[in-house]
Amino acid sequence: MQLIDLQAQYRRIKDEVDAGIHRVLDHGKYVMGPEVETLEQRLADYAGVEHCVALASGTDALLVAMMALDIGPGDEVITTPFTFIATGEMIGLLGATPVxxxxxxxxYNLDAELIEEKINERTKAIVPxxxxxxxxxxxxxxxxGERHAIPVIEDAAQSFGATFSGMRSCGASGIAATSFFPAKPLGCYGDGGAAFTHDGALAxxxxxxxxxxxxxxxxxxxxxxxxxxxTMQAAVLLAKLxxxxxxxxxxxxxxxxYHEALADYVKTPYVDPRCTSVYAQYTIQVDDRDQVRAALNEAGIPSAVYYPVPLNRQPALYSDVPIPKSEHAAERVLSIPMHPYLSESDQDQVIEALKKAITN
Structure with missing residues (x-):
């Protein structure tokens, strides 16, 4: 069993993927070929924005979004510590300070009620x-953001396709960035990403x-x-779309x-009633994570931890700001197999192995 089964997906869309790749091989425009522009238009339409800018990775999308806003030394950017390093890393690389x-x-998302107390004259952006x-x-x-005239950049690396009050991820803020890393719900066969905005000058x-x-x-x-x-990655994404x-x-x-079977055993994901989720991961919380992971591994069930160390506890971004909820989550979260081609029998195998690991 795999945490994410990309081979099963490929078997479903093999003809379309192969045809798209061969079209690129035939025309030979491997960088910024016509498929890139087609992809940008389809992604913009999907997200409900005017402009999409395809990029080499989700990290580049975050970087370019912040560069376009002239974020640099002396600036502060408010964000969450419970995320992949790229979010804080791009802020730091520009010479700004992640707050x-x-x-x-x-x-597990940024607590909006805690944002305003961190805003000052140096705050240049908010990155949920x-x-x-x-x-x-x-x-x-x-x-x-509107009341303080501070731009909001949605880091949507894991949420393309999700909605909030009817607005699609990447279309719900002034600027957004997503990733097409292969393991994402919409992923290519290498690195890829995109930035989104309604603002033509920014695009x-x-x-x-x-x-x-x-x-x-x-x-x-x-x-x-x-x-x-x-261009090759754009062709793959067009087939996957x-x-x-x-x-x-x-x-x-x-x-x-999973919810129905596991709710009495572990803390299952909570989805805000205003939201839909694309379940980039199915992340639970358990008390003795190492023991549970060992038991799952013994039963042939893969698992992963996103993320064991909050960003402000990373040496490169260290800050002693109190983050008790992030630290609590970092000690307990566990992601189990989640992908569109997970059979019910495999789901049942995951469920029973997890129940056994919890109750033993």
Whole structure:
């Protein structure tokens, strides 16, 4: 059994993926080929925004989004410590300071009620992370951003396809960034990402930044990066988009069976009534994680921990700010197999192994 079964997905869409790859091989435009522009339009339409800028990774998408807002030395960016390193890493690489706000204990997302006390004249952006496939409280966060004239960047690396009050992830804030790393609900066969916005000027700046700050051939009015998405990855994503909604529905079905079977044994994921989740991970909480993981491994069930160390406890980003909810979650969270092609028999195997591990 696999935590995420990409081979099963490939078997379903093999003809479409192979045809898309061969179209790229035939026309030979491997960087910024026509599939990239087609993908950008489809992604923008899906998210409900005017502009999508395809990028080489989700990390590059975060970086370019912050560069487009001129975030740099002396600035502060409010974000969550309970996320992958890239969120804080990009803030730090630009010379800015990540200001960590603790999470909501149920959703694992940035606690919107704690944001305003961290705002000062140096605050340049708010970066909520839509963790495990569920969006943060974007209504409250956007309201705070608007009242203080601070842009909100949704880190949607795990939530493309999710909704908040009818708004799709990547379309619910002034700017957003997502990842197409292979393990994501919508993933390519390598690294990939995208940034989203309604603002045409911001989109154009991000397009320039992803291509070395270039506005015309060999004319560079700003410093940028090499952040272009390979055409081959765009072709793969176009094939996957055709089945994406069905895969999200299948993820929800797996989650529903897990919820029903496991709610009396572990803390199962909580989904805000205003939200839908794409279940990038199915993350539970357990008391003795090492023991539970060992028992699952013995039964042939893979598991993972996202994330064992909050960002402000990482040496590169260390801060002594109190984050009790993040630290509590980091000690207890455990992700079990979740993907659209997980059979009911495999689900039952996971459920029974987990029950046995908890009760023994």
């Amino acid at each position: 960590f706000v603790d999470i909501d204990a149920d959703t 992370v839509s963790l495990f496939g569920q969006m943060a409280d974007m209504a409250r966060i956007n309201d705070i 154009e700046k991000m397009r320039q930044l992803r291509n070395h700050g270039q506005t015309a051939p060999y004319h560079h009015p700003m410093l940028g990066i090499n952040g272009r998405l390979d 055709d089945v994406f909604d069905d895969e999200v529905a299948r993820r929800e079905q797996v989650a529903a069976r």
